[in-house]
Amino acid sequence: MASVEAEMTDNSKASNPYSRLMALQRMGIVHNYEKIREYSVAIVGIGGVGSVAAEMLTRCGIGRLLLYDYDKVELANMNRMFFLPNQVGMTKTDAAVQTLSNINPDVVLESFTLNITTVDGFETFMSSLKNKSFNPNSEGTGVDLVLSCVDNYEARMVVNQACNELNQVWMESGVSENAVSGHIQLLIPGETACFACVPPLVVASGIDERTLKRDGVCAASLPTTMGIVAGLLVQNTLKYLLNFGDVSRYLGYNALKDFFPTMEMKPNTQCSNAACMERQKEYILAKPSRDAAAKAKMDADSLVAEEFPIHSENEWNISVVDDDEPDKVSTITSGSLPVGIMHELPSADKFESDPAPAETSNPIDDLEDLRKQLDALNAD
Amino acid sequence: MASVEAEMTDNSKASNPYSRLMALQRMGIVHNYEKIREYSVAIVGIGGVGSVAAEMLTRCGIGRLLLYDYDKVELANMNRMFFLPNQVGMTKTDAAVQTLSNINPDVVLESFTLNITTVDGFETFMSSLKNKSFNPNSEGTGVDLVLSCVDNYEARMVVNQACNELNQVWMESGVSENAVSGHIQLLIPGETACFACVPPLVVASGIDERTLKRDGVCAASLPTTMGIVAGLLVQNTLKYLLNFGDVSRYLGYNALKDFFPTMEMKPNTQCSNAACMERQKEYILAKPSRDAAAKAKMDADSLVAEEFPIHSENEWNISVVDDDEPDKVSTITSGSLPVGIMHELPSADKFESDPAPAETSNPIDDLEDLRKQLDALNAD
Numbered sequence: 001m002a003s004v005e006a007e008m009t010d011n012s013k014a015s016n017p018y019s020r021l022m023a024l025q026r027m028g029i030v031h032n033y034e035k036i037r038e039y040s041v042a043i044v045g046i047g048g049v050g051s052v053a054a055e056m057l058t059r060c061g062i063g064r065l066l067l068y069d070y071d072k073v074e075l076a077n078m079n080r081m082f083f084l085p086n087q088v089g090m091t092k093t094d095a096a097v098q099t100l101s102n103i104n105p106d107v108v109l110e111s112f113t114l115n116i117t118t119v120d121g122f123e124t125f126m127s128s129l130k131n132k133s134f135n136p137n138s139e140g141t142g143v144d145l146v147l148s149c150v151d152n153y154e155a156r157m158v159v160n161q162a163c164n165e166l167n168q169v170w171m172e173s174g175v176s177e178n179a180v181s182g183h184i185q186l187l188i189p190g191e192t193a194c195f196a197c198v199p200p201l202v203v204a205s206g207i208d209e210r211t212l213k214r215d216g217v218c219a220a221s222l223p224t225t226m227g228i229v230a231g232l233l234v235q236n237t238l239k240y241l242l243n244f245g246d247v248s249r250y251l252g253y254n255a256l257k258d259f260f261p262t263m264e265m266k267p268n269t270q271c272s273n274a275a276c277m278e279r280q281k282e283y284i285l286a287k288p289s290r291d292a293a294a295k296a297k298m299d300a301d302s303l304v305a306e307e308f309p310i311h312s313e314n315e316w317n318i319s320v321v322d323d324d325e326p327d328k329v330s331t332i333t334s335g336s337l338p339v340g341i342m343h344e345l346p347s348a349d350k351f352e353s354d355p356a357p358a359e360t361s362n363p364i365d366d367l368e369d370l371r372k373q374l375d376a377l378n379a380d
Numbered sequence: 381m382a383s384v385e386a387e388m389t390d391n392s393k394a395s396n397p398y399s400r401l402m403a404l405q406r407m408g409i410v411h412n413y414e415k416i417r418e419y420s421v422a423i424v425g426i427g428g429v430g431s432v433a434a435e436m437l438t439r440c441g442i443g444r445l446l447l448y449d450y451d452k453v454e455l456a457n458m459n460r461m462f463f464l465p466n467q468v469g470m471t472k473t474d475a476a477v478q479t480l481s482n483i484n485p486d487v488v489l490e491s492f493t494l495n496i497t498t499v500d501g502f503e504t505f506m507s508s509l510k511n512k513s514f515n516p517n518s519e520g521t522g523v524d525l526v527l528s529c530v531d532n533y534e535a536r537m538v539v540n541q542a543c544n545e546l547n548q549v550w551m552e553s554g555v556s557e558n559a560v561s562g563h564i565q566l567l568i569p570g571e572t573a574c575f576a577c578v579p580p581l582v583v584a585s586g587i588d589e590r591t592l593k594r595d596g597v598c599a600a601s602l603p604t605t606m607g608i609v610a611g612l613l614v615q616n617t618l619k620y621l622l623n624f625g626d627v628s629r630y631l632g633y634n635a636l637k638d639f640f641p642t643m644e645m646k647p648n649t650q651c652s653n654a655a656c657m658e659r660q661k662e663y664i665l666a667k668p669s670r671d672a673a674a675k676a677k678m679d680a681d682s683l684v685a686e687e688f689p690i691h692s693e694n695e696w697n698i699s700v701v702d703d704d705e706p707d708k709v710s711t712i713t714s715g716s717l718p719v720g721i722m723h724e725l726p727s728a729d730k731f732e733s734d735p736a737p738a739e740t741s742n743p744i745d746d747l748e749d750l751r752k753q754l755d756a757l758n759a760d
Contacts, residue, residue, distance in 0.1 A: 016456055023600035026600075029560055059459050075396065076395070179409070224611045225615065228608055235635055248638045260640045
């Protein structure tokens with residue numbers, strides 16, 4: 001790994017696969033691009049979105065990728081990017097390792113040919129995320145981010161369960177069955193809504209949605225929509241890991257209208273997921289230390305700003321884009337979704353009732369009280 | 381080609397590479413997906429955006445691709461998608477044909493290893509666009525769309541010249557040198573601004589733009605930004621060729637903010653490009669027949685709507701996304717660009733003066749008059 005880092009900083013242009021990435025640092029976009037070599041990203045689902053996300057991270061020189069899938073490559077996958085006709089019949093994990101190791105042998109690849117929704121599969125999934133051998137000094141789990149690129153509700157709920165239990169930040173992605181809308185979402189246990197807090201949200205395509213999920217009609221897919229969603233997912237991943245730009249909490253994509261709605265979702269204080277409720281409690285309790293850290297950072301930043309005034313001139317007449325204030329959706333009960341966003345399933349659907357507190361015993365029934373007490377404590 | 385079309389309609393799922401594309405038709409998104417087999421698309425520049433666009437169109441089963449580039453594959457290209465380390469040293473056109481013909485042998489590939497900005501290169505470029513051997517019944521040129529995926533101003537002006545002369549619809553794409561913004565644009569000669577009508581517009585990144593084009597600093601690039609721009613470009617191409625959704629006139633992408641500005645640009649009635657002025661004149665003269673065709677289509681549509689009422693029920697409570705009314709920029713002189721869009725070059729730059737009417741004799745000085753007369757004629 002040391003030799004790769006030496007190679008990264010070598011500026012000889014044509015022969016260095018990292019020269020155009022290191023230019024991000026020289027241009028002031030990213031402060032320490034080389035840090036990407038220390039990060040581990042787990043990708044669950046190596047289909048139309050996951051495979052492209054894996055290739056993008058591989059070409060960016062990510063330290064380590066963990067790949068999970070149980071499916072095999074079929075000719076019917078050829079309308080999406082990444083897999084090749086001569087890989088038909090191989091497991092998607094084996095085919096991905098073959099292609100990715102050829103593209104960038106510097107990336108450590110670990111593949112898991114398993115179904116995370118089975119008991120054994122879930123156990124292996126959990127232990128692989130906890131394995132710290134790549135970065136023994138990691139404060140959290142053995143990975144820095146989990147990307148969910150699966151195509152069904154059950155698998156998303158399993159990723160949600162694992163990440164809530166491990167206090168693991170993850171991103172979810174999805175593409176509609178009619179191939180013309182998609183979304184990405186950032187999930188920080190305790191801080192943002194978990195996948196069980198709010199029923200799944202999707203971007204309206206404006207097409208008669210009753211054509212979806214009709215018996216005997218296989219899902220449509222396009223390399224464009226899946227490539228764009230993978231691109232937005234990995235762009236958000238790079239911004240999150242390398243600390244630049246604004247990391248989107250929820251970003252939708254409506255291909256027919258070229259419309260990209262954004263929003264934020266707060267956790268549901270009545271979430272049925274016990275691990276989510278634990279993380280929410282921890283998040284509230286950690287508020288004083290978060291505030292102190294934010295204040296320290298602000299003080300440090302203002303000191304830097306005094307020493308180096310940036311943008312003192314504006315010879316090119318550049319205006320900074322205003323950040324749109326995103327609509328907030330606080331809880332599932334509020335019922336007010338931003339324009340273009342809708343629930344994935346009709347309200348009569350069986351999944352819709354899942355997130356509501358059912359028989360599951362609620363471990364923290366004073367969470368709202370706790371939040372109010374802390375707010376009062378920090379009001380000054 | 382007949383056998384490919386038979387294969388496309390065969391629904392056996394796992395073995396048919398077109399099954400997920402034909403599902404677009406069964407779901408009512410696209411009315412005649414098979415028509416893609418009749419289309420020819422020319423891609424100028426097979427770099428980070430053009431190569432991905434070519435792969436997407438190949439996987440979609442486009443009829444014919446024309447590929448233009450004069451560059452060779454380098455290791456420094458490996459941080460973008462598509463090319464492989466074992467293709468280093470090959471021309472980009474040869475490497476692209478190698479990969480694309482392997483992915484989908486049904487696509488007719490024609491590659492041109494040449495620089496379109498040279499005299500000979502431009503001549504070959506023009507004659508290749510005019511070659512109608514693939515579709516002898518074509519009403520226009522031999523291609524249905526030209527995609528500009530080049531990385532410099534001069535090459536874009538050459539594509540603009542060729543398309544204005546041939547009355548050829550094209551789309552332009554670009555990614556900023558700091559890798560965190562990009563755009564796509566649709567150019568219809570006579571109807572929308574040509575590339576000489578308005579100085580190049582880009583999406584503001586919000587980063588100090590003075591880091592761009594600094595001597596000795598090579599441009600940064602990311603597989604994410606380039607993959608997203610390629611995806612938006614090909615999505616717009618599919619919408620344009622297969623007649624579904626809204627085809628964007630200009631769509632920007634600011635990666636740091638996840639902001640996607642849109643706008644429309646009318647032709648500059650004082651454009652310095654003589655061929656553009658000719659196309660503008662033709663467009664105005666054709667207004668009566670356009671209006672008649674639009675009326676006939678509306679009448680036909682309303683007849684269909686009476687026979688088959690769509691969306692009569694709304695059991696899933698679906699709301700159609702409102703189309704944002706895009707800001708209009710009528711001419712270069714208006715000076716009011718939408719939020720997030722700015723001119724690519726500082727106003728003192730030498731290129732800025734090009735589009736202004738200089739010594740070039742203006743072939744049509746009564747264009748504005750002609751437009752007014754026609755408007756009055758069609759006012760009833």
